[in-house]
Amino acid sequence: MIFTKEEYLRRVRKTKEMMDHLGMEMLLVMDPANMNYLTGYDGWSFYVHQGVIVFLNRENPIWFGREQDSNGARLTSWLPDDCICGYPDKYVQSRYTHTMRWVAGLLRENQADNRRFGLEMDGYWFNAKMYITLKEELPHAQLMDGTNLVNWVRVVKSPAEIEYMRQASRICEKVMQTAIDEIDVGVWEKDVAANVCAAQIAGTEAFGGSSPAIFPIMPSAERTSTAHLTFEPDRQYQKNDAVLLELCGARYRYHAPLSRTVYLGDPPEDLCQTADGVVKGLQETLSFVRPGVTAEAVEARWREAIAHTGVVKPSRVGYSYGLNYVPDWGEHTISLRPGDKTILSPGMTLHFMPGIWLDAYGFECSEPILVTDKGCEKFIEFPQQLFVK
Template identity: 50%
Template sequence: MLPFEKTEYQHREKRIKKSMEAQGIEVLFVTDPANMNYITGYDALSYYVPQGVIVSSYLKEPICIIRQQDVYCALHTTWMSKESIIPYPDKYLWEPKVLHVMDFVGDVLREKGLHNKRIGVELDSYYFNAHWYHRLEKSLPDAELVDATSLVNWIRGQKSTKELEYMQIAARIVEKAMYNAIENIDVGVRECRVAAGIYSDLLNGTGVYGGEYPSLSPIMPAGERTAGAHFSWTTEGKYQKDQLVYMELSGSYKRYHAPLTRTVFIGKPPEKVRETAKIVIEGLNVTLSTIKPGVTCEEVEQAWQTTINQYGLEKESRMGYTVGLSYPPVWTENTAYFKPGEKTVLKPNMTFHIMPGMWLDGYGVAITETIRVTENGCETITKFPRELFIK
């Protein structure tokens, strides 16, 4: 069963084609698995090999190019006809410097009469590398290849009712995982045991809805490692008295994410930790009150920065990004960010992970929310006490 009605996929395709036309792109070749999913519904653990989706006004419907052994996956998860699922044999994977999947893609485009068009490709993505580009360029000497990075990502920005429903379910899943993780953290408990519990909760889901693997491993450093923004657990580590821990997690449902971060102190927290948490929460609350349609992303960041600057703190990194549908290695949509100079104007049903973390000398504090821009302001999709948790 498809996660969305066929009409919703067709509406997405129509919007993508409109954006293509505005940019003078006649054919779009998408390789980001999240974008492939958004256009066709395709969902399988096959993104470690070349694959992609072709969109064009010259085609009746999108074409999904996948590995031969993944044909059933495509037939089972996409909305198009069987004729639009075009598999390549494994020989295209064996000696990629001799015969490559991009050669196959070129042949498909040639067969469809699209070999001499202006073709957009996702040049700056995790799933399209330099070798792929050169092989595609060699395979299509009469085509003009242009950069179409994030063309589909931007279309994904404003969520449909069903997409928001899936993000709400992901939020309920991560709230359960966060609650249990905080309960399980204690002196002498192995970090990997808490991590295992988190994975169990993220996959078991709510009881009504099961969960999926998230696009990013739980971030959950302890002690001085909290000064680093992207540490996970240590394999032999045990939680200690007077130790700081923060956890950034996300539930995933139908590949839709809702990240959440909270900070925990085991014992009596030092004044600097209490004060930093207080400032982060204040900054987050001011940020939430600033968000509404018509406001730019840089104005949101400025509200946060102005608040923490009053206390002598400054955050150099972005403090929020669009979030929703994703596959590894990240859950960001790679479009709008809450950062200086970001002129993107907020619109209803855009969704963001607000990330007001502070990584300081020897410690870090992060308390974050996933939010939706509403008609008049914003609401948090994640619902969890916003405080420094003390064990």
């Protein structure tokens, strides 16, 4: 157990308070990060249907999953044995039946098939067929939208969580340094990516890392003109390549993301100007972040700071992050963009991420930050610049 039982119980209680506030009696939590957050459960079993059901009127949640994974729940969660329910293998990825029929049976056995029942409607893990099947199986339940309910409980981190995020940050520094040290003309992209992946897991002398929720994003050359492309397996870096690095460290699934940009050769003037404008805008914006300001105000401050540079950034400039599994280290709560009214509070953790993708190439320089009592603090001290080699 990487947190105290008290911490897990506090998380469950906060979840119940939010459920009660919304008039919800039960919540089906299928997001693996939310399952982990509430129970400690940690396994790569989320490719089959599994979940945690939180009941307002029961002390402990119930974990359910594939029978062969239930020992994993016994080993990694704080839940007592009678709260761990495995289902038979015939429900796994079947075209003949559906796991939600089994879940509905479980609820009927527990006289819980007629409740106001929250579902993570807009997450990755609660799909349309699950909804349709539950609706059919539970005609007396009132199905409600519980999207991101636990994600919002997660948004303010505890001191213990922040400590793991600091450890992840130490790993991330090593990961980024590995990439910057190794990228060079003639080096295979795959070899740098391999060493980056190794650094993520090897961690530091003191502790190991965990699998990242986003695989290293490290496009080169024309592939830097867009977001989210990874390395090219059969290409060597060439002179005049720009390389974007969107990397992370992770510790017990808690992340520390960081972006930087490398240029091999003499960088073009407009890339240098973009870099300069972005870095200054980043610094000005971070000095503005403090409790009480809204997410959209932070974005507006950024936009103001770069207005004179001609750089335009139509996508959000940051988001809340922390505990997660694939496919995203973002938390799906706060976005730094126009219209997001979230008021920042101490303990929130944001990835301020001004990525710019121009026609020919891009520039990224980001910072993971912690909102503190008076302002914000960077998790990572890493030079904010275009790395020219």
